[in-house]
Amino acid sequence: MTRVLVVEDDPQLVRALVINMRARRYGVDAAPDGATALRPAAAHRPDVVMLDLGLPDMDGVEVIRALRGWTRVPILVLSARQASDEKVAALDAGADDYITKPFSMDELPARLRAAVRRTEDTPLAPETTLVVTDGFTIDLLASKAVRDGHDVRLTPTEWHLLEILVTDPGRLVTQKRLLQEVWGVSRNNRTNCLWVCMAQLRRKLETDPAHPRCLITEPGMGYRFER
Template sequence: MSEESAPRAGGRVLFVDDEPQLLRAMRITLRARGYEVRTAVDGGHALTEAAAHPPDIVLLDLGLPDMDGIEVIHGLRGWTGVPIIVLSGRTAGQEKIASLDAGADDYITKPFSVEELLARMRAVARRAPAAETGPTADVGDYRVDFAAKAVTAQAEGGSAVHLTPTEWRLLEALVRNPGKLVSSRALVSQVWGPAYAADTSSLRLYINRLRRKLEPDPTRPRHLTTEPGMGYRYQP
């Protein structure tokens, strides 16, 4: 059920889970870290709560008693871009991909460490405004200029990096979502079109091409990273 507001420091969190003990423990933990916490034990209440008290971040379990958590994601994404982190005991890759495709920003498998959760929360909080700011972004030693659709080395007199149109679309899809885990299907849909969303066979090839052009060590990428079986992430 909903909780009374605490002094806001870390932001407003809506925690959605049908496990009372977990709700109680996480409410205490997050409030101790300065977050204002509200809770919901099912999907319907979560959607009502989010509309009445818009959160800064949603922590969402998939296995809810009245509806699947993915339905909640769809419901939220109909009107808000609030960051959503799924917390679930479901470990199957297709569940993670379905959550990301529905609009979740990240996915953590239960059981999870509090420190990992807090780190992921900080990451999505940083990312929310960053995705809408500025005409440029940096990938390591390179500057990505969205307006000019160009990549150049940041060193004095830095040379331009030639990217094919497909490489550019893929890079843009990742860099415009800093820190966000983007599913392989979503990337293929954005780059090649929705009709090809199920065919991810070429994606790894193009990711590797980008790494060879932009990463200091393409075999150990720092900025264009892989989440095995799920997708890719741009790490600023």
């Protein structure tokens, strides 16, 4: 049974989440604040953490950082905060997904299942060099991309960006991280370069660049690679 730890100080929402999750055969524990949450997380090792950012004793981002100090358990943020910088801060701290309140109780289990699947999937080992999608293939060892049987010429910047995304499949990679790793800057003064580079990668790799299936944009947050 998949166990979920709900970290939320709104008792009505906690009750709704517990009922909803248990009806779908998840085990559920609840904690009203960050300090209380960290104890059962360490003792019982939940399979998923659902976390509000506005906790009474500490900011949820602090809880994410504390958890990431020792576990890769999927963390789904449930928050009323809608500002892009708030979302980016949570994702940069190590959250796997960000769901804005109010949310659909039908959507939530789907996000939860996706997070669990990503942790169950075998990650790319250092010796694993081939990433295969329906439209193109990436050979990480040879630094080579192939589409429809033909080599695709990528610039060093395009390749670096693609490599970061494909080696972390299914996980949202923030704009801030991409800007830092590819261009060496953390501010948004290179955001246009990132947009252009992603557009070029889609044009070169995606069957329909206007409706990409693999190189997905998460508006205001970053990008995700899906096989």
